[in-house]
Amino acid sequence: MTTAATLPPPSVIEPLDFERILATSKAHLLGHYPEAADTLALESSPLTKLLQTFSYRELLYRARVNDAARAHLLAFATGGDLDHLAAMFGLTRMAGEDDERLRLRLQLRIAALAGQGTREHYELTALTASTNVRAATARQSRPGAVHVVLWLHNPSLGTSAQVVQALNQDSARMLGVTVTVGTAQPQPIDIRAHIWRSANASPTLLADLQAHLQTQLAARAALGSPIARSWITTLLHIDGVAAVHYPSDTAPPPTIVLGADEYPTLGSVQLIDAGVL
Template sequence: MSMIDLKSLPPPAVVEELDFEALVTVHKQDLLQRQPSAANVLALPSEPLVKQVEAFAYREMLLRGRVNDAARANLLAFATGTDLDHKGAFYNLARMPGEADDRYRNRIQLRIAALAGNGTAEQYRLLALSASANVRDANLTSGLNNGAPGTVNVVLWLIDASQAQATSAAVLAAMNAPNARPLGVSVTVAVARPVALNVTATLWREASAPADIVTKITASFMASLATYASLGRSVPLSWVTAQLQQPGIARVEFPIAGQPASNTVLAADEYAVAGAITLTDGGVA
């Protein structure tokens, strides 16, 4: 069962877009229906009656904004802080000490998906993330371990690799706790492996591009890869090219074959990290 990417959802219709000028117009029209003789003075910006209409419109906008905030607080994609805590409490899932909203929101989604019962992939991921704050993500590899059926292999993507032993022990203990896994299922825990992505490219600038554009693209590429990477997610050459072909770059060339490959395929227990990233300024194209 794949989880919905909350960031990909369209804006909720319950959240209204606010327009101060539109509210002022509505209030003026309402006033004219009640008092047509006020038409002349409503055209004067300095008229006290106009200022009062604007004050009413501003107060209404504040009220509507508060309604929008309340609506967002009831949606998992937008709830933050204590509002998100209450969303988690509904599913009997408390926030871990110091846990950021995004990570807690992800665990709530996993908790919902895991309601189908123990043994689902979401259940095992939830157990791993809840066992230690050092777990960035978790994945399940083949259910066969050395040919033995009934085995679940949980792979951990750690934040601090130096704590691998302690984190793996904590996760394994959580997996083997009462009511945590189906009877007769053996669980193993392993640490995911980073795979270095090496990129050697020449970037040719457009005449209008700033001289330091290649330096900036190098920094942005590192940040984009850190966001893009996930367990088992391959990195195609087309993605790399798209990150380098920024506004101001006329063309991108890869002078060394295989850096990067046409598609850097990763296994379920691997994740991409930046390796040797060498971007050369080829000058103006």
Template sequence: MSTAIELAKLPPPQVIEALSYEEIYQQIEQALLEKIPDSSLLASDPAIKLLEIAAYRELLLRQRINDAAKSVMLAFARGNDLDHLGALFGIGRDDDEEDERYRQRIPMSLESYSMAGTRGAYEFHTFSASHLVHDVYVDSEQPGRVNVYALLDTMSEAQANEVKGEIEAQLNDEDIRPITDEVVVNWVMPTLVPLSAQVYLNVGANKAQVELAIMQALDTFILNHFKLGAEVPHSGIIDALHQPGVRKVKLLTPTEDLQPEVNQAFRLTLDLVFPEEA
């Protein structure tokens, strides 16, 4: 198996501070009263506004410090910050490669310093063969035979075979494939599963805003679970649908958790309706 650290399983970094405007305000107010103990602050006192401004600016400053700390951590960095971390590993971003895919490849690259003998090395070199590879699963049912499954997004068979050829060329390079290995590359298309639901809104809710929030949550959920062997939990779909402004959800399909095989992936297709009543 790959020895790359799963970033999602790392404990929360201690340098990241939990922020509360109310706590910061109370701390500043207490510090002020300690300096002028004989004074009392009334709601109409102009000093209250100064305290609120000071507390808000300190909140922004602390959030900026949190963001700066995250920008140098592989698990949290984004955009150009992630590019600079990748440069430390000698791994550049592929054209149009999204942050999460790039983040996955960076620690995996450590296994590429040897030939593609380990599972992680085969995974890394498969990812590197084409930016159209979304996920990789590698196994070996018998000595010397390596099966590589590359998850591709919905495309024609001709396009899929073209990507497969790029992967085969990469993995069979004499500097990558051990001479004793036979590499068999398979492309995998996602199994499409309809997500059909009735979403009921609260009275007065802005339908456009609620629908946008739901679509953004579902896009993130689908992307996070569009992986080989990744379970798609029924409860997670309902959570994504229950955005502010939603009164209730009737999830018609799927009716239970989706559990693919290790070389299979599910992709949800959306069919949402927003009934006016009930």
């Protein structure tokens, strides 16, 4: 899905520069009152302070205009502004739902307007059935059949039954289409690496690396998306790491290929202190 990071900066958002606003204000004043040039050359003059105050207030006003513009852009809207955008398409925030999940559902809702039975329609229905659904993917398993894979935060809550019920409502399922639901399975990624430290490395470097891997993989993980060993190497190069070497080609392999019903998790991790480089 499109995010603010993948879009070019919107033209409606103006870069803010106090010094440029101040210079423009001075030039405008001198155009009408050139006799003030000597006074404006003095940083301590009351007229200079007045223009600085005016320019700062102008900066605050322009910042407010920028904020108002962002509030109407799906990639940037947050909180109540995002709620109002969602309401335009018949969506409301679910209990405990954060901005990113609501933004995802809204994007799916917009894409699903093409017609009932689209991939986005089924994925939106699954996400709306329960906030326990972290992600969902829909595909045509055979003609006349749709299979939806759920990635659940907590697999033991009986969420699959809720999703099945939601997907089989008359308003959600096309006539003549069979909809089935499955649960995604974790694919552990084993990592065994020799870590060379720099001279100023933290004494807790290996423990810090372990925590960093866990956090970053959890944030990056996606259903069916492959993980490259080169990306894991970048995660291991935090401050204090001089070099990383993998003693085998299997932990991790060059590319970890995941099925459509699999998501990556951290498996066995062995970080071996190779000394100072």
